[in-house]
Amino acid sequence: MKGLVILLVILTLLLAGCGALYDRSMKELDVEETPEVVSGGENIVVDIDEGISEFIEIIGPMDSTWIGPGKVTFGNFVPGNEATYPITIHNGSSDSKSFLMWVMTPSLASEEYSNFIREVSTWVTFGDNGFIMAPKETRRVFVTLKMPDSTFVPHRNWEFWIAVKEGQSSFIQEAVASRWVFEMGDY
Amino acid sequence: MERFKDLTLLFLAIVLAMVMYLVPIDRVLGATTATVTVNATPAFVTLTVAPDTWDVNGITGSGAASTGTTYYSNPLGDVLIPSDPIVDGECRFTITNGSTVATNLTVDFGDFFGGMTMINSDAGTSAATEFGAFSWNSGDTTYAGNRTIAMVTGSDYMHSNLAGSTNIKWGLTILTRTDAWTNATLMQSTVTVTSTVAY
Numbered sequence: 015m016k017g018l019v020i021l022l023v024i025l026t027l028l029l030a031g032c033g034a035l036y037d038r039s040m041k042e043l044d045v046e047e048t049p050e051v052v053s054g055g056e057n058i059v060v061d062i063d064e065g066i067s068e069f070i071e072i073i074g075p076m077d078s079t080w081i082g083p084g085k086v087t088f089g090n091f092v093p094g095n096e097a098t099y100p101i102t103i104h105n106g107s108s109d110s111k112s113f114l115m116w117v118m119t120p121s122l123a124s125e126e127y128s129n130f131i132r133e134v135s136t137w138v139t140f141g142d143n144g145f146i147m148a149p150k151e152t153r154r155v156f157v158t159l160k161m162p163d164s165t166f167v168p169h170r171n172w173e174f175w176i177a178v179k180e181g182q183s184s185f186i187q188e189a190v191a192s193r194w195v196f197e198m199g200d201y
Numbered sequence: 202m203e204r205f206k207d208l209t210l211l212f213l214a215i216v217l218a219m220v221m222y223l224v225p226i227d228r229v230l231g232a233t234t235a236t237v238t239v240n241a242t243p244a245f246v247t248l249t250v251a252p253d254t255w256d257v258n259g260i261t262g263s264g265a266a267s268t269g270t271t272y273y274s275n276p277l278g279d280v281l282i283p284s285d286p287i288v289d290g291e292c293r294f295t296i297t298n299g300s301t302v303a304t305n306l307t308v309d310f311g312d313f314f315g316g317m318t319m320i321n322s323d324a325g326t327s328a329a330t331e332f333g334a335f336s337w338n339s340g341d342t343t344y345a346g347n348r349t350i351a352m353v354t355g356s357d358y359m360h361s362n363l364a365g366s367t368n369i370k371w372g373l374t375i376l377t378r379t380d381a382w383t384n385a386t387l388m389q390s391t392v393t394v395t396s397t398v399a400y
Contacts, residue, residue, distance in 0.1 A: 074245035078299050082245035084398030089238040099239060106247075118395065119355035121307050130355070177395060184253035186294065189395040190246040199237075 069100050069154075076150060078106040081178050081190045090199035093165040100154040101176055101192055105147040112146050112181035115155065118191055120175050127195045129169035137161055138176075159194070167198050247299040248306075248396040255293065257375055266377055269327070274373045283372065285343040292339045292370035296394060301365045303399040305358045308336035308373070308392060310351035316386035319378050325350040327376035338371035348374065351392070362399045 072082030082102045091097070105111050117135040120128050141156035157176055161167075175191035182188070255274045257266045262279040266272060274293040275281050283291040298304050313319040313332070322331040325348075334351035336359040341347035349359045351373070363369055373392065 070241050070243045072243060072245050074247065075299065078247045078249075080245040080247035080299070082243065083241040084244035084246045084300075084302065085242050085400070087240040089240065091237050095237055097237065097239065099241065102245075104245075120397075121305070121355065121357050175395075175397060179393070182253075185255055185390070185392060186250050186253040187391050187393045188248055188250050189393050190248060191395050191397045192246070193397050 072102040074104055080104050081192060085193040087195040089197045091196050092199045092201035093161050094163040096160040098156055098158040100156045102154050103178055104152045108149050110146050110148055113178060115140050115143050115178050118175040118177035120173055127171045127173040129172040130174060131172060134174045170198050172196050244302045244398055246396050246398060249297045250394050251295055268377050268381055269379045271376045283344045287337060287339050287341045287344055289339045289370045292372045295368050295370050297368040298363045298365055303362045303364050304396045305399045306360045307356045307395045308351050308359045309354050309356050310334040311353055311391045313388040313390045316388035317383055321353045323352040327379050329380040330378055332378050333376040335374040338369050
């Protein structure tokens with residue numbers, strides 16, 4: 015009986031410990047699937063670990079094609095983290111238009127946060143891409159960045175851009191981009 | 202008595218397991234990961250560019266480009282270098298920042314496709330099978346000193362801090378490849394003008 019109890023104690027402890035670890039890793043940077051919209055206002059800070067998923071509402075002109083937010087800053091980010099945030103896209107045209115999203119290299123020489131990690135394009139996934147939007151439609155597309163555990167980031171601050179443009183065949187093409195800025199934490 | 206001890210041990214094990222489950226291990230051992238914060242701005246970004254075409258050597262020239270030649274999108278002449286400072290009349294294109302915030306503008310110039318090989322050197326210089334490209338804008342003090350190399354991607358800003366609801370006139374330069382054309386097939390490329398918030 016004593017042996018059985020000891021075995022039970024060990025098994026229970028192991029299961030409980032693993033459960034706690036598993037549970038924590040799954041909660042880390044988890045974003046609710048149905049976001050709560052916060053209207054207007056200035057910058058908002060979202061503490062993802064607290065389970066808050068507030069995404070600012072972007073309001074722009076009806077007759078222009080635009081995206082928002084213009085800039086998203088992730089603070090205290092470390093390898094292994096995953097972050098999701100929506101890009102709001104508005105088709106200001108009176109016609110249906112196709113839209114393409116991609117990871118864009120920022121201007122390399124101008125900004126404090128311009129350090130670019132080439133691999134980032136393989137870390138980013140789009141909830142939708144190459145989609146067609148109806149005239150005057152506004153849509154949110156969730157963009158997720160998952161930085162691998164083993165990543166070494168040589169710069170404290172770095173950024174990349176999420177660029178969006180209409181499907182165009184012209185020589186000059188217009189694109190708008192959201193700056194995704196990362197301030198790395200200690201790791 | 203022995204049975205009572207066993208039951209006590211089992212009870213303690215269950216209680217311990219519940220405590221371990223409910224209290225995250227990092228509160229005991231120290232956090233292994235810190236809280237990530239996200240800060241987003243409510244600004245939207247939009248721009249328009251007009252016109253959206255440029256036939257190299259097609260403004261005052263024949264529309265046929267020669268090799269080893271520098272062409273400008275200058276309405277005053279395809280091979281006329283912009284003056285110092287650059288003025289509106291020398292700029293073919295207009296960018297309008299329809300955002301309510303200031304934006305930075307980049308101009309990327311892709312490789313040519315169709316016809317013969319002509320890839321962007323990303324250095325503003327031409328060579329065999331390579332072309333160089335620059336962007337510039339009205340108000341630049343000197344053309345040579347202020348022009349920006351137009352790379353395939355990652356170009357520096359052509360213009361920084363363009364105020365919201367304002368526009369700027371600008372132009373392009375291309376240095377065609379140095380080796381001779383081997384056919385007359387039309388070659389095409391795309392130039393992408395990108396706007397990002399300036400803060």
